[in-house]
Amino acid sequence: MSRSTATTFLVLSLAGCVAGLSGCQGNRSEEPPVHLIQNMDxxxxxxxxxxxxxxxxxxxxxxxxxxxxxxxxxxPVPGTVAVGFLKDDDELHRGRGADGRLFDRLPSSIPLTPALLDRGQQRYNIYCQPCHDESGGGKGIATLRGGGFKVQPANLQDPRLRAMPLAYFYDVIVNGKGTMLSYAAQIPVKDRWAIAAWVRTLQAARTPSEGK
Structure with missing residues (x-):
C-alpha cells in the first residue's frame, strides 16, 4: 500500500468515527426506549x-x-394475623392454664423426651450458662469479667426458684426478670420450653443443700 493510499484510508476512517460520534448525541422523544431483552423487568x-x-x-x-x-x-384488614403468628395456644405461648396461672408442667403439645432435654442443655449453655453457670448457681464466666455484675444473676438452685412452676422459667425467658432482659427475640418458643425443662433437670440433679 502506497503512502498516499494509507493517508487517504486514515482520513476516511477518522471522518467515519467523527460522523459516528456525532450521531450519538441522542434526540428527545415521547416514545419509550426500545427494550429488546424483557427478562422480568x-x-x-x-x-x-x-x-x-x-x-x-x-x-x-x-x-x-x-x-x-x-x-x-x-x-391489612383490621384483625389480620400473619401466618404462624396467631398464638392462640395459651399453654404453648404463655405457659398458662385455663385459670390464667402459670403451670408446673410442659404444654400438652410438647412431650418430654431425651431429644428435648438435649436441646434444652444445648440452648441453656449458649444463652444462660454465661451468667448462671452450667449448674445454675449464678456464677457464670460473665460475672467474673469486667468487675462482675452489680446485681448477681439468680441462683437457679435457690429454694425459692426450685419451688417455682416450670412455666415460670419460660415466662422469664419471654419477659425478662429484674436486670435480665427478654430473650424472646433470640430463643424460639419450643426452645424456651426445652431450656425450662433443662433448668428443672439441673434442680432435680442437686439436693437443696447442694444448691446453697
Missing part, C-alpha cells in the same frame, strides 16, 4: 408507593394529588 404487579386507580382515594383532604388516585400498598 415488566411484571403485572405494583411497586412500593405506586398508584392504583382501582382503590378509592385515601384521605384526599390533606393528601397530594397522586395519593387521591389510590395507593397500591393497602393496610
Amino acid at each position: 415488566f411484571q403485572s404487579r405494583y411497586d412500593a408507593q405506586e398508584e392504583n386507580p382501582f382503590f378509592q382515594p385515601v384521605d384526599c383532604a390533606n393528601a397530594l394529588n397522586h395519593d387521591c388516585k389510590g395507593r397500591a400498598a393497602r393496610a
Whole structure:
C-alpha cells in the first residue's frame, strides 16, 4: 500500500468515527426506549408507593394529588394475623392454664423426651450458662469479667426458684426478670420450653443443700 493510499484510508476512517460520534448525541422523544431483552423487568404487579386507580382515594383532604388516585400498598384488614403468628395456644405461648396461672408442667403439645432435654442443655449453655453457670448457681464466666455484675444473676438452685412452676422459667425467658432482659427475640418458643425443662433437670440433679 502506497503512502498516499494509507493517508487517504486514515482520513476516511477518522471522518467515519467523527460522523459516528456525532450521531450519538441522542434526540428527545415521547416514545419509550426500545427494550429488546424483557427478562422480568415488566411484571403485572405494583411497586412500593405506586398508584392504583382501582382503590378509592385515601384521605384526599390533606393528601397530594397522586395519593387521591389510590395507593397500591393497602393496610391489612383490621384483625389480620400473619401466618404462624396467631398464638392462640395459651399453654404453648404463655405457659398458662385455663385459670390464667402459670403451670408446673410442659404444654400438652410438647412431650418430654431425651431429644428435648438435649436441646434444652444445648440452648441453656449458649444463652444462660454465661451468667448462671452450667449448674445454675449464678456464677457464670460473665460475672467474673469486667468487675462482675452489680446485681448477681439468680441462683437457679435457690429454694425459692426450685419451688417455682416450670412455666415460670419460660415466662422469664419471654419477659425478662429484674436486670435480665427478654430473650424472646433470640430463643424460639419450643426452645424456651426445652431450656425450662433443662433448668428443672439441673434442680432435680442437686439436693437443696447442694444448691446453697
